[in-house]
Amino acid sequence: GTGTTDVSTWTPGGDSWQQLTTSFTTGPDTTSVTVYTHGWYGQSAYYVDDLDVRGPDGGGGTDPVEIPAVPSGLAAGAVTASSVDLSWTPVADATGYTVYRDGTKVASVAGAATTVTGLSADTAYSFQVSASNAAGESARSGAVSARTATSGGGGGGTVPAHALTGYWQNFDNGATVQKLRDVSGQYDIIAVSFADATTTPGQIAFHLDPAVGYASAADFKGDIAAKHAAGKAVVLSVGGEKGSVSVSSDASATAFADSAYALMQEYGFDGVDIDLENGL
Known part of the structure; x- marks a missing residue:
């Protein structure tokens, strides 16, 4: 033999x-x-x-694939009245991470950073993260605590009497290509344009265009976190000249809401901007 x-x-x-x-x-x-x-x-x-x-x-x-190691270096960054930025050390062989808030799963992300949104003002929270791949999920990391800002703080607090908003282009159309970090600090609300429609009615997705120069999604998320730290809001714009998302049934409305919320959890967007050039 x-x-x-x-x-x-x-x-x-x-x-x-x-x-x-x-x-x-x-x-x-x-x-x-x-x-x-x-x-x-x-x-x-x-x-x-x-x-x-x-x-x-x-x-x-x-x-054979083995369950990844427990993430380390979990730290809380910038906070607003409704969100907390989290980051941790990437784990070898991990294909994704699960974020827990007070013991409850709140997000699944691909990179080693996220912004947890939908929080209450002036409230203490405890966060943990685990790593996963095809073999399974690791144990959870040590917990880190963070307290959200009071309702008078930036990002999620009271709406100012005047706010300047503008669109950041996730594509190259001949205008100056810039990263989110290059957007002038005079803008209070930055609308990231645009979300992409998928083959599922109502569902949206977001894909970074290589033309804008980001090395990774984590690099882009870091820019969003930096804008939050500066008291700015970053929202995801849906629609535009060529974008058309069909929401014509209960199922498509649910798909829109669920996918929009998932993108807010993954990237740290503060909300969604509806650009009704093509309807919704």
Whole structure:
């Protein structure tokens, strides 16, 4: 079966389980081997509890996926009256993270940062995060506490008598391309344009255009968090000249609300701007 000389191993019986090992080298055309387990001449039969055949990972196989490590470095950043920015150290082999608020799951994100929204003003919260991949979810990290700002604070507080808003373009249309961090501090509300319609009626998504120069989604989320820290609001704009989202049934309305809220949780958007050039 090995394509070369077959080998064997023998250890005299004992009163307890023993581990037997042997090795062999496959031939150039070998695709399978047969392993025999049996007693020796004149000896009684014995039982095999487990059989493990291992080889070097040189034939195109992959190591089994293991549950990622527990995230570390969880820290709270900028807060408003209704949100808290969180960040943590990325975990190797993790494909996503789950954020918990006071023991309840509140967000699932791909990167190592998020903004938890929908909070009450002047309230203390406890946050934890876990890492996950195809093998499962890690244990939760140590908790970090944060208190939201009072209702008079920026972002989620009282509406000012006057506010300056403008659109940040997530595309290159010939105007100066800039990152969110480059938007003038004179703007109080920044509308990120635009969300994308999906094939599911009412559902929206958001995809960073490589043309704007962000290295990762986490880099973009960091800019949103920085704007929050400066007392600015960042909302996601839906619609525009070419964007059309159909909300014509209960199911599509639910899909719109759920997907909009999920994007707010993932990126830290403060809300949604409806740009009715094509209807909704």
